[in-house]
Amino acid sequence: MTTGVRRGQWQTAADVLARVSRQPGITRAAVARELRLSTGSATEITARLRDVHLLTEAPAPSQGRGRPTTVLRAHPQGPVALALDLRQGSWRSAVVSLDGSFLDQQSKRHRSRRPQVVLGNLQRVVKDTQQQYGERLQVVGLAAPGTIRDNRLMQAPTLDWAELDLETITDLPLLAGNDATLSGVAEARTGAAAGAGTALHLIVEVGIGGTLLIDGVPAQGASGAGGEYGHVPFGDRSRPCPCGARGCWDLEIDGRALARHLKEPAPKDPYGYTEAVLQRTDRAAARAVARVVAALAAGIAGLVNAHDPDVVTLGGLAIPLRAAAESTFEQAYLAGLMNFHRASPPPVLPAAHQPDGPLRGAAALALDYLTAEPFIAGWADRP
Template sequence: MLTVGIDVGGTSVRAGVVDPKGAVLDTTRAPTPSGGAPLEDAITTAVEELSTRHKIGAVGLAVAGFVTEDRMSVRFAPHLAWRDSPVAKAMTQRLGLPVVLEHDANAAALAEHRFGAARGAKVAVMVALGTGIGGALLIDGEVFRGAYGVAPELGHLRVVPNGRPCPCGKKGCWERYCSGTALSATAVELMARHPGASTVLAREAAGDPQRVTGRKVSGAARDGDPIAQRALAELAKWLGEGLALVADVYDPEVVVIGGGVSESAPLFLDDAREHYAAVVTGTGFRPLARIRTAQLGDDAGIVGAATMAREMVGKR
């Protein structure tokens, strides 16, 4: 049976048809709308488009937010419009197909455990770097969701008291310093403090800070821009700092770094590993987690959501 996995992120809605071996056969993509109803329209359009080319048996939605323990409703999504929304029921009625929800990082972690970088790991953590940070914990191959379905929300660990404001309502969350959004914010701050220091990135921005995206910062760093390289170094430091906290709590065997920012991992991951190893509790006297990039790349959420949808139908 073919199923559709949809990664519903703060920036884009990406859908893919996935087979039982985890292969993505077909995809479609659209910008994430700002309202709840338009977002459901976008999901419907994506599934209907893919259904014209494939016979679909079920749909899984990987959502950047809190999902209830029965995986039927979205409690809260910092970067999306849903609040206490029975999304699975509504989408099942609209599509005429079984629909299941999952936190996007949980979905990506499951995909990596079944088909990718965390295969066989007893305890694995996923850190998905995108618009924000998604976190997931797998124990013996099973997703740990906590008592109410919201664990582990790693991106909103507070790492800087009274730091940068976060859409979740707090200040100083880890994702405000270690994500695609954070990378652009850091670059803009550095350009303001050091006018004239940037070359490539300044041309990209053309005087408009809104044009400085995380992707552009990574590109400028590859081209030797000093501000962009410094922004990547900051991201690496905060990634290592956060991973040390994660290791102190969960003691994972493997940490998988995924999300869109992981495409630029060669620019920051070695530095992040070094920082993690230097600050984790008991450094030098404990085994360190293997820190790997997601083998499934940006498709991990899609593959995981589709896999969960297939399993849901199989249990019925």
């Protein structure tokens, strides 16, 4: 192995691994170009990473004449991460290799939404993965539907959870984040917002959440709770929200709002209720959907005025809601913009990573950990 190698000597290797994790299928020649490495340096660095079981190489498809190159892939004995996506009604998991490949994916619905039961199920997923992969499993990334601070779920109004220690699910390093924020990270890395300097990502499921990303990095706020757009008071100030505030935007753009407009009982499953209403063809349903879409578009315009993004990406139920009343969306969006935005409004695009944006975002957090210089140096120094 390479015991005694100084950590600073792994910095370029970390840059190489970061490219591999964010650009699956990248060739050694492409990495050399992007990092401005000589052919010899690229060959030497990839050899070192191969020696410590981080990368392997395979012949790249022939491009005609010229020196052959190789595709860089995760080593079959290298470290892996576990990505978890906790949702209101279910959870998903995937083992993630250094080249971003998803392995051993699972998805199950909650039999009980009591936090002890749900977190216990996630704990079993982690333990089962540890039994399968042994010491190769090095980190867990988790996306969760609520406000997260220092791996604690501070508040999840849609689940009626508060003040939960998420680190109970594993003794491995845990990197937890809000599901909408991590979905935005996925879009900024490899999705519809890739390359944008400033991007706004919003996702509608039960309520709405999102994140503002600057050069691919989410604006987390002073305590890590940034992006709670669903609790901006864009709604009726007389209406209380489960979060404790009044007039939250959350209450205007999901199944709860649709039920109010249709004068039907509040749904136990707002997500499923929204899907059902979108399948209806009666006029009452169409009017209810139009009102919700108008509230969604007007709020997006307000956030565009506040943040001035290059692009807005939408995930979750925001995509079919908009599609069901496209003209209503466009009218409300343009009407809510300041004059100088209207000539060239930021495009509002569907998210590319549907429906697994939060899972891919959790994987991105974990891969950032595995491709950082301190981890690489520690992995290389193993006995």
